Amino acid sequence: MTVDAQVKNSYFTVKQAEATMKQLGLKVDDNGAKHAFQSAEQLLSLVKNDLQDQLIFLAKEETEYE
DSSP states (O other), rough: HHHHHHHHHHHHHHHHHHHHHHHHHHHHHOOOHHHHHHHHHHHHHHHHHHHHHHHHHHHHHHHHOO
């Protein structure tokens, strides 16, 4: 598996986890749990954005990393 494929796989996994945290945060009634899910969602959003930036970089340098 190429670096590009691994980063794409990681991106979509993190994106799915982010969506799950958002849904759980909306469903839970406990404020502590809600805050924990929202914090996790925000952290995953940052990771997702970093992975997206890495994908853009890899697309520009594609031949070097294949």
